[in-house]
Amino acid sequence: MTHDHDLVLKPTAAQTEAALNPPAGRCGGDLVVETLAALGATTVFGLPGQHALGVFDALRRSDLRYIGLRVENNAGFAADAYGRITGEAAPLLLSTGPGALTSLAALQEAAAASAPVLAISSQVPTAGLGGGRHGYLHELPDQQASFRGVVKSVHTARTQSQIPSAIAEAWKSALTVPHGPVWVEIPQDVLTAETLIPVVTAGDAFPEELPPRPELTALAAHLLSNAERPAIIAGGGVVRADASGKLRALAERLQAPVVTTYGGKGAFPWTHSLSLQSWLEDRHMTDFLEDADVLLVVGSGLGELSSNYHTFRPRGRVVQVEADLGKLESNHPALGIHADARLALQALLETVPARKDASAPARVREVLDRVAARLATQQLTLEQGLLTSIRAALPPRSPSFWDMTILSYWAWAAFDPRGTNTMHSAQGSGGLGYAFPAALGAAVADPTYPVLAVSGDGGALYGIAELATARQYDLNVTWLIVDDGGYGILREYMTDAYGTPTATELTRPDYVALAESFGVPAVRTTPETLETDLAKALGEPGPSVVVLPAVLRMFAATHLG
Numbered sequence: 001m002t003h004d005h006d007l008v009l010k011p012t013a014a015q016t017e018a019a020l021n022p023p024a025g026r027c028g029g030d031l032v033v034e035t036l037a038a039l040g041a042t043t044v045f046g047l048p049g050q051h052a053l054g055v056f057d058a059l060r061r062s063d064l065r066y067i068g069l070r071v072e073n074n075a076g077f078a079a080d081a082y083g084r085i086t087g088e089a090a091p092l093l094l095s096t097g098p099g100a101l102t103s104l105a106a107l108q109e110a111a112a113a114s115a116p117v118l119a120i121s122s123q124v125p126t127a128g129l130g131g132g133r134h135g136y137l138h139e140l141p142d143q144q145a146s147f148r149g150v151v152k153s154v155h156t157a158r159t160q161s162q163i164p165s166a167i168a169e170a171w172k173s174a175l176t177v178p179h180g181p182v183w184v185e186i187p188q189d190v191l192t193a194e195t196l197i198p199v200v201t202a203g204d205a206f207p208e209e210l211p212p213r214p215e216l217t218a219l220a221a222h223l224l225s226n227a228e229r230p231a232i233i234a235g236g237g238v239v240r241a242d243a244s245g246k247l248r249a250l251a252e253r254l255q256a257p258v259v260t261t262y263g264g265k266g267a268f269p270w271t272h273s274l275s276l277q278s279w280l281e282d283r284h285m286t287d288f289l290e291d292a293d294v295l296l297v298v299g300s301g302l303g304e305l306s307s308n309y310h311t312f313r314p315r316g317r318v319v320q321v322e323a324d325l326g327k328l329e330s331n332h333p334a335l336g337i338h339a340d341a342r343l344a345l346q347a348l349l350e351t352v353p354a355r356k357d358a359s360a361p362a363r364v365r366e367v368l369d370r371v372a373a374r375l376a377t378q379q380l381t382l383e384q385g386l387l388t389s390i391r392a393a394l395p396p397r398s399p400s401f402w403d404m405t406i407l408s409y410w411a412w413a414a415f416d417p418r419g420t421n422t423m424h425s426a427q428g429s430g431g432l433g434y435a436f437p438a439a440l441g442a443a444v445a446d447p448t449y450p451v452l453a454v455s456g457d458g459g460a461l462y463g464i465a466e467l468a469t470a471r472q473y474d475l476n477v478t479w480l481i482v483d484d485g486g487y488g489i490l491r492e493y494m495t496d497a498y499g500t501p502t503a504t505e506l507t508r509p510d511y512v513a514l515a516e517s518f519g520v521p522a523v524r525t526t527p528e529t530l531e532t533d534l535a536k537a538l539g540e541p542g543p544s545v546v547v548l549p550a551v552l553r554m555f556a557a558t559h560l561g
Helices: 013-020 028-039 050-059 072-086 104-113 160-175 188-192 214-225 236-240 244-254 283-290 341-349 360-376 381-393 406-414 435-445 466-472 488-498 511-517 530-539
Strands: 043-046 065-068 090-094 117-123 153-156 181-187 230-234 258-260 294-298 317-322 335-338 400-402 423-425 451-456 477-483 522-524 544-549
Touching: 028 050, 028 160, 028 188, 043 072, 043 435, 050 090, 050 117, 050 188, 065 435, 065 466, 072 090, 072 104, 072 117, 072 435, 104 117, 104 181, 117 160, 117 188, 153 160, 160 181, 181 188, 214 294, 214 317, 214 335, 214 341, 230 244, 230 283, 236 244, 236 341, 244 341, 283 360, 294 341, 317 341, 381 406, 381 530, 400 406, 400 435, 406 423, 406 451, 406 488, 423 435, 435 451, 435 466, 435 477, 477 511, 477 530, 511 522, 511 544, 530 544
Parallel strands: 043 065, 043 090, 090 117, 117 181, 153 181, 230 258, 230 294, 294 317, 317 335, 400 423, 400 451, 451 477, 477 544, 522 544
Antiparallel strands: none
């Protein structure tokens, strides 16, 4: 009897010849780039460093496209966005110690947003490993320990023969749901030493599927089929799984209203008659969701923002589909289904019968009207008008990237992304500086459409060096900087909580002159001219900057009683 595992492909004569006579002048770094190419990578991000030079030298001998940023954390954000846009594991090449550690905040965001990033770092020479103090440059007693609590998995290669397998295993981990960042570490001497190992040509590392258990989807289908007031919360897991089409089909079959979390923006059409849009920080929306007798939560852990700061108290049955096992029932009791969103929604579509409810669109309109009426009492026409101008200027299929700034907080709730996987922000971990370097990564991933980045002046200073990157690679990114002279949202929070802000005011540069010094065209705009200026900048190839001096306010919170 022949078993599948007994079938081994025999090498061809050409493969045998290549294996017996590998090209001269290769090092361990070549095994890294050859493995990446064999796995399907075409583009890598990063910064060179002394211990990683073996990898960077090998890039010269490869067909991989290298995009070098100016700060490791920004390179991580760019790789994060590349992974979100393409669904591929974006390689991030880093050096040891300070270079590696500087990427931690970006890897935390990638983990929170389930973005696949394959970080490959050098390490001190093998003789310096083991936790002793040998005095090598960049030495840490245990560099991996700094990353274990951040990334999805950690992989090491201590010899050249381990490199292809370690990277392939990391690649598989990054792309197995839930997607996420992974860490590979290789000592300097392993990377720089000459290698006689044959050129890496095979790189199959297929991610594992995560189907739902059938008895759980059967019960979920029964609950949804018999619900009188079903509703759906769609999170980032729907976007990452490319499952928005299946979500729409299920919502229409059930006549179930759908609200998207901030990480799930675009998972459901904004103007659909069943769309509750994204007003999760409004008590009217919280009340509506609490009233559902069966609430289907897909691809969300119902964290702080998605639960209106943990004030959400569902009264009906909750069915939670989540690929991250640790998020199942972590905030609310539920029928927990550990599965990829796409596979779970498909299973429900195959089981749930059509349900008639002519009242559902009217109930959706009613709650959205209540939200609008609450906003109308707050005199926030400036902020709403800015979002309208940005939406009008941005081409429908262009991606946008939003930093942690007041206008972004508005956009989470009120901006129509007009498409799946088109709106991204750093709300997963909440770190500053995400928008512009991430937009650069998106422009590398797909140069077809212009990309918009939105930052405040505080967040902008985190990424200002990447204007050089944008110019060097002529990336089609327009950066909107809302300049209010400080950390605007913290200014508002501190004023509300303590009566006066502290440490929130900033001396800042002339952003127009600064951008122009990098060779990047820039313009100062006003709320009245924003749409025209932004549309013009987005319509011209290459990088550009639009500066909007404005002090904005947040809509009133509803979770404080």
